[in-house]
Amino acid sequence: MLEIRHYKKYYNGILVLDIPHLVFPAGIHWIKGKNGSGKTTLFKTLAGLVPFEGTIQLDSQTDLRKQAVPYRMKVNYGEAEPVYPGFLSAKDLIHFVSAAKKAPTGQADSLIEVFQMDHYIHTPCATYSSGMLKKLSLVLAFLGKPSLIILDEPLTTIDDATATQVYHLIQRYWLESNTSFLLSSHHQFDFSALSVSTTFLVENQTVIPLPVK
């Protein structure tokens, strides 16, 4: 599904990640690692948000550099701590991202309903709680027809009912649309609700798959 070759990422000349070759097969994957190990850096790279050395290719054909727009149409990203311009409402952002990602008709409304956001979608983001902002970021990450959705700490700040909805959505996108997921979390996922294929560990400036238990 996603292949990384000769990848290196430096911040201010300091090497943070070095991945000679890594393949994420289709599926739902959990990316683990200690604080500061490089999970967010990896995710931002794969989302096309930060410069890097090397090549990243989706589905053996869409290169992040060479097919920059098609790649970004197929890869969605939900940040760990989302920040949006405070004067924009959830509705404004959902409308904008729906158009950019060519979301199917009715998809945005269905996600707004799933996350029970109706009562605040017209209110400016500056007034949202952290959980309300997180729900918005999750809605944005599920818009369109992505091949891959990357969610950085999707369960932080949301309540248990919302977490259940996130599990359902991930499973549904995987089973119905073959959408793959890269998920990070410092907390154990509920494996009875989520069919995680592989766990990867970010450690010692690189990423390795962990053996299946």
Ligand SMILES: Nc1ncnc2c1ncn2[C@@H]1O[C@H](COP(=O)(O)OP(=O)(O)OP(=O)(O)O)[C@@H](O)[C@H]1O
């Ligand atoms: N913009 C930046 N400028 C300089 N260094 C950075 C920057 N962003 C991250 N780093 C450094 O890169 C390393 C990896 O950070 P990253 O945020 O990717 O870790 P993480 O695994 O996501 O951590 P956490 O679990 O705490 O969220 C850390 O040493 C961090 O200090």
